């Protein structure tokens with residue numbers, strides 16, 4: 067039986083083209099800056115995001131942490147959404163390892179932060195207060211329905227932050243999904259931000275890795291923070307080679323994932339006892355209403371028996387994620403199974 071895995075876009079394995087690029091990659095010692103494939107990937111990422119420089123890191127989590135450590139000192143404060151991945155799912159690394167204080171304000175359901183909430187969170191110059199240094203945005207927003215943040219909104223946040231002497235970091239783990247959903251060049255989403263991270267290993271299917279992009283001085287600083295976090299790798303071109311394929315090829319097909327997510331969500335929404343949230347990209351959330359005879363665990367078990375991996379996250383809530391492995395046939399199979407179980 068074929069397994070249909072809707073848990074996350076991180077389950078994607080490297081493509082055959084990636085395997086071949088990995089096998090043939092010229093490599094060197096990247097701690098000395100001598101790995102030609104890493105250097106190529108870094109130039110490619112910087113060029114694509116429209117930033118002067120970029121650096122390869124093992125994960126999105128390290129990308130965010132290394133960036134925050136470069137922007138902030140101990141006791142400094144970062145304004146971020148209360149549903150930010152960096153706040154919820156990165157083990158509080160900014161506080162644990164950086165002594166950096168998160169100042170959370172409410173995320174709206176479209177992933178934005180209200181400008182007036184940001185403004186109100188900025189500290190005045192007073193020895194009682196930590197110093198506000200940074201505003202973090204997330205694009206697309208994982209916990210807010212996979213919503214993309216529009217270029218105009220990002221520019222408004224940057225204008226406010228810069229006018230108050232703050233920097234802006236974007237956790238763009240799925241920034242290419244945002245660009246596709248909004249039909250804009252990815253550069254438009256990060257034009258005036260100070261730093262951005264994005265993942266190679268999610269919808270882009272690389273086995274490992276994330277990129278940080280910013281100006282030369284910032285990336286030089288991240289080169290230090292990455293090293294202290296243990297992220298200085300040696301012949302990293304072996305994995306960077308897959309990242310090049312990820313950016314050149316896999317960014318071109320993300321729209322398919324969005325179309326399939328929408329098709330799934332519409333089908334789920336037509337079933338009795340299912341409430342579906344908005345669909346913007348390749349992630350959507352749904353829940354089982356009171357009239358549904360099954361609870362979340364019951365539905366997850368019934369789906370798993372049919373080869374469909376879609377575990378519940380809360381007692382009656384789910385997140386579904388589409389990616390390169392989910393085909394049109396899989397969508398039909400999942401809809402038929404849901405109909406059988408709940409119809």
Ligand SMILES: *Cc1c(COP(=O)(O)O)cnc(C)c1O
Pocket residue numbers: 124125126127128130151152204206208237239240265267275276
């Ligand atoms: C996955 C993710 C990360 C972390 O990336 P890893 O490579 O899993 O460490 C950070 N931010 C967001 C929004 C993510 O979805």
